[in-house]
Amino acid sequence: MTKFKKMTTNEDDLPVLGLEPYIELIQTTSSGNSDQEDAKLGLMLLWLSDYVLDVMDIELAPFGITESKLDLLILLTLHGERRATPSAIAERLGITRASATSMIDWLEKRNLVVRNHSKEDRRKIYVSLTDEGRTFVAEVLPTYWSSCASNMMDLEPDERKVFEKLVNKLLKSIQRRLEVER
């Protein structure tokens, strides 16, 4: 699982540039009204975001599940007895019903979830975790949480406090703009 960076250098290799040339590019190509300091900070956050998702991908790979599918399993775990229809799942995950159908197909084929027809309204399907699904979630979650936590390991205790306040603020702000909720 550990991936080693190539150690030998090659004349064709593109050199590592770092942030500097990006800052220069921002100066020459951003439109007047956008703040260049914010653009730089936003770019750093964009890079960090990519890496954070990469870390989770890598840690979940050995379990044969992706983050988006685990998200659905966690959703079902948290909503417990409440019955979840494909439509409601699609709405919560911000995907189309067609996409939800695909995910549920995949999870059902592996016996992690089951579909049950509603008796009152025969158009509806209720999706729920199987025992196997619950066991699987219980096996994966410790890794999921430690993967989340691992990204914080170089921060000092007081930095974590401050970072939490800031991430919380940014989360609220971006959720408002995207009109999404969890």
Next chain:
Amino acid sequence: MTKFKKMTTNEDDLPVLGLEPYIELIQTTSSGNSDQEDAKLGLMLLWLSDYVLDVMDIELAPFGITESKLDLLILLTLHGERRATPSAIAERLGITRASATSMIDWLEKRNLVVRNHSKEDRRKIYVSLTDEGRTFVAEVLPTYWSSCASNMMDLEPDERKVFEKLVNKLLKSIQRRLEVER
């Protein structure tokens, strides 16, 4: 482009849970040695990361390009006269050579880049921006930067300062662990 959240509620809708139930889940399912506060903070960062990429996707969509392809165009812009082979591009972007070939195919079909055979080593190909590619990058970048900047808009000036220090630290930390560089 504006997407409206469904306003009517439905008995089948899954309620918005917020962070609380996730915190409880962490308490019951994280392995002893992982810090639960860090897991929570890491989860918030994971959510934020997802949204940050969503925002960029949405803003770039009207240009008919994705973030990963624009990344490649920016890479070529920054390396200017230096000749970039598909292998070097793959290495820098952290993808396989086969994936690089696909991306270059797509960009070449749209006349944004060209391939030129090396004269010294006939196995090698050099990829470079066309004039059309340079024009395109110049058109997209202002939106790219303002999209980056938009995520910062609710932070106070002093918060941005602190956030930059923290993101910088986290970036270094995660790049070290993933063994990647920019």
Next chain:
DNA sequence: GGTATATAGTTAGATAATCTAATTAAAAGG
């Protein structure tokens, strides 16, 4: 110099995650 190995790039074929549009079935509203 000629064969074996390594390298650069592409191709073939697969999987995952999404989408839109069409289809099927059932319910609800006049």
Next chain:
DNA sequence: CCTTTTAATTAGATTATCTAACTATATACC
């Protein structure tokens, strides 16, 4: 009872990846 709406699925597409195989070329060594 007919029409419209709703729920779910299917069909078919695109994008972004991957691994493994293949082609062409260069290098290395007896």
